[in-house]
Amino acid sequence: GESVGLHLPTLSVQEGDNSIINCAYSNSASDYFIWYKQESGKGPQFIIDIRSNMDKRQGQRVTVLLNKTVKHLSLQIAATQPGDSAVYFCAENGAPGSARQLTFGSGTQLTVLP
């Protein structure tokens, strides 16, 4: 079956540095991707999304990059703060015409060091 995976299960960064979290996907027909943040004891929270007709999308302190050639997307967090410590998931929402379901990656634990 199709899968979405992350390269690194854990990532530690110094406060103030930039963070980059990577994700590989295998369904080349997927055209919508989402990043979620899950803090300890809470549900996943939407951060940013991107559709396959874009290569880059920016939000507040976050940027998502999509490389369809190698089926890879990344989440960049600028000036990482202690509150950014969480598990980050990428998810793909299937190809057009597919069932309405999200396929999640395995998650990356981001730890921000003081």
Add this chain to the structure above:
Amino acid sequence: DTAVSQTPKYLVTQMGNDKSIKCEQNLGHDTMYWYKQDSKKFLKIMFSYNNKELIINETVPNRFSPKSPDKAHLNLHINSLELGDSAVYFCASNSGGRETQYFGPGTRLLVL
């Protein structure tokens, strides 16, 4: 003002019991979902309902039965609980199609 709420937040029960988890959303969404998150944080969809109609039913034991009394509620009933059912269960909703899903806070189920 909780958008997607679940009750209870914690559920500890004995093997073999039957339990229910409730979910409500006040976002006006017409599609709701149940996910299971295991101890390694892996999230997997279990069910999806659109306007009270089941549209996704992944390979889940038939001990799990979702019920949607109206489009704002999607409850999950679990019969004959097993140790392997211990996990965090998340409810989510969206406005249908392939739009962003909004998640509830989760229900932490522990089967002893």
